[in-house]
Amino acid sequence: xxxxxxxxxxxxxxxxxxxxxxxxxxxxxxxxxxxxxxxxxxxxxxxxxxxxxxxxxxxxxxxxxxxxxxxxxxxxxxxxxxxxxxxxxxxxxxxxxxxxxxxxxxxxxxxxxxxxx
Amino acid sequence: xxxxxxxxxxxxxxxxxxxxxxxxxxxxxxxxxxxxxxxxxxxxxxxxxxxxxxxxxxxxxxxxxxxxxxxxxxxxxxxxxxxxxxxxxxxxxxxxxxxxxxxxxxxxxxxxxxxxx
DNA sequence: TTCATATTTCAAGGGATATTGAAATAAAGC
DNA sequence: GCTTTATTTCAATATCCCTTGAAATATGAA
Numbered sequence: 001x002x003x004x005x006x007x008x009x010x011x012x013x014x015x016x017x018x019x020x021x022x023x024x025x026x027x028x029x030x031x032x033x034x035x036x037x038x039x040x041x042x043x044x045x046x047x048x049x050x051x052x053x054x055x056x057x058x059x060x061x062x063x064x065x066x067x068x069x070x071x072x073x074x075x076x077x078x079x080x081x082x083x084x085x086x087x088x089x090x091x092x093x094x095x096x097x098x099x100x101x102x103x104x105x106x107x108x109x110x111x112x113x114x115x116x117x
Numbered sequence: 118x119x120x121x122x123x124x125x126x127x128x129x130x131x132x133x134x135x136x137x138x139x140x141x142x143x144x145x146x147x148x149x150x151x152x153x154x155x156x157x158x159x160x161x162x163x164x165x166x167x168x169x170x171x172x173x174x175x176x177x178x179x180x181x182x183x184x185x186x187x188x189x190x191x192x193x194x195x196x197x198x199x200x201x202x203x204x205x206x207x208x209x210x211x212x213x214x215x216x217x218x219x220x221x222x223x224x225x226x227x228x229x230x231x232x233x234x
Numbered sequence: 235t236t237c238a239t240a241t242t243t244c245a246a247g248g249g250a251t252a253t254t255g256a257a258a259t260a261a262a263g264c
Numbered sequence: 265g266c267t268t269t270a271t272t273t274c275a276a277t278a279t280c281c282c283t284t285g286a287a288a289t290a291t292g293a294a
Binding site: 034035036039046047049050051053054068069070071 | 239240241242243244
């Protein structure tokens with residue numbers, strides 16, 4: 001992941017309404033939900049929601065597909081995984097023993113050579 | 118974690134220079150590094166660095182302690198862990214089977230009842 | 235075609251944020 | 265006390281971002 005991608009994701013999430021939208025979509029799961037439902041859930045005017053969904057989409061945090069008159073938005077979990085990897089890259093100079101014990105074991109045993117904290 | 122805390126963390130990281138600073142400190146590990154070294158590594162003017170470190174500190178992403186004339190900054194990994202938990206809270210309505218298989222197993226087997234994706 | 239529904243686009247405003255250099259503070263050494 | 269080093273504070277400028285409502289687009293139904 002490039003730095004510009006990470007900044008885009010972080011900027012997209014660093015806003016009250018967008019954070020709410022994204023978490024709502026995370027909760028909704030892969031099926032996603034139509035823009036209208038999001039607007040109703042969060043009491044957002046349609047134009048504001050459209051603006052925010054656009055930013056989330058540009059950052060790669062959500063996908064869209066049309067279903068009749070509705071636009072179905074869904075969270076892209078992959079984007080968040082990549083972001084976390086980017087943030088923890090080269091953690092503690094690659095020396096897990098430097099990480100505090102409690103923190104070091106929080107991530108469990110992944111099958112990929114993920115940076116261990 | 119409250120929403121305002123999450124937004125603070127995300128806003129703090131959603132900036133080129135601050136993202137560089139944080140990742141440098143993640144790499145440095147618990148020992149941290151003095152502000153001067155950060156400034157030298159990233160070619161940032163001292164006043165700019167001070168501004169950015171302050172924002173990271175207010176967000177709880179770094180800690181500071183004085184050592185002689187130097188200020189030693191270190192990353193607070195806990196903040197990131199809490200943020201990730203906040204983002205994935207109630208994921209897929211708590212039904213792991215809704216998460217895509219590949220993504221669902223990415224996080225390994227944590228000992229906490231962490232939301233599985 | 236005409237109407238109703240769902241969402242996006244547009245323009246304008248007010249507010250927050252990053253950058254810079256100079257000046258101020260804080261500690262260490264002579 | 266004076267000087268040097270390390271970092272922060274301050275003020276000014278420029279830039280970017282969010283919100284709002286009205287108008288426009290797209291689809292489905294009568």
